[in-house]
Amino acid sequence: MTLLNFYQTFLSKSQNLSGLPPLLFRLILAPIMIIAGYSKLGLSENPETFLQAISALPSIVSWFGNAEWGLGLPFPSLLAFLAAWTEFLGGWLLFLGLFTRIVSIPLAFTMFVAITTVHLENGWFSVTPTNSETSAAKVLDWLNVPGAKASLENSKQASERLNKMREILEENGYTEYLYETGKPVILNNGIEFGFIYFAMLLSLFFTGGGRLFSIDYWLSQSFFTQNHVK
Structure with a gap:
């Protein structure tokens, strides 16, 4: 019982730092x-007009619009603009x-689009x-997950090619x-990185910016205090 009490007390006290994981997620993602947005914009190319300055780069x-070597999406100018500024x-x-x-919602959506249109086939x-x-x-092969054996075989072939490249460089x-x-x-x-970012953004949607370490938290505290006083 003493151990259970200690665990419950520790768990209760640890909530004071519950904002730390959201903070770390935010600092990784930001x-x-x-x-990613900056590289899509013409902010560093000395545009001649304001419209050029806030639009996505022509490339x-x-x-976004080319179906042969790009994403093949409709309304490419609008979607590129929205993606860049989002x-x-x-x-x-x-x-x-x-x-x-x-903000986690549109960012997660851009990750979903990137996963499904750019990375999924790989x-x-x-x-x-x-x-x-x-x-x-x-591990997936132990569980007989389809595709796991093919992935392991691909790793062996990739290793052979990488070793060959290194041999050529050393020679x-x-x-x-x-x-x-x-x-x-x-x-x-x-999709590995994109999916991880998507999962982190999904987590932030449910947790918010986090206790103590976000402006959201202090705004909510101020709002609560004002309503409580009234």
């Missing part, structure tokens, strides 16, 4: 969203913890595991320079 609009402004709101629940992994023994697909020199900032990997461009 820079990603801000730079982004083309990518990410850019939404990222700053996440950083501040302001209107967190509200499977799960963003970076191909090159060691089948440590790949998460091995031709400059490996110290080429590996100075990190070793090469095989990019798979799957």
Whole structure:
């Protein structure tokens, strides 16, 4: 019983820091969203008109609309504009913890669109595991999940190709320079990162910006205090 009381007391006291996980989610997501939106806008290209300044870059609009090498979406100018500003402004709101629940909805939607239109056909992994023994697909293979064996086989083939690339680089020199900032990997461009971001945004929709560490919290406290006084 003493242990149970200790656990209950610890759990109750720990709620004082319940805003820490939302804060960490926000700090991870905010820079990603801000730079994603910023890179779609012409903010750094000295536009001649205000309309050009607030519109998505022509290359982004083309990518949104072209069905052959892009997303093939209707109304590409409008959708690119909305996506860019949703990410850019939404990222700053996440950083501040302001209107967190509200802004999480369109940001999660942009992640869903990115997952289904850009990454889904590439499977799960963003970076191909090159060691089948440590790949998460091995656990799924134990459970006989369809596609797991194929993923493990792909890891073995990717490992062979990556090792071959490294051999070629070592034979031709400059490996110290080429590996100075990190070793090469095989990019798979799957849904892994996008799905993780989507899950984090979904969590923020339910939790809000978090206790103590968001503007939302202090605004709600002020609102509650004013109503309580009245």
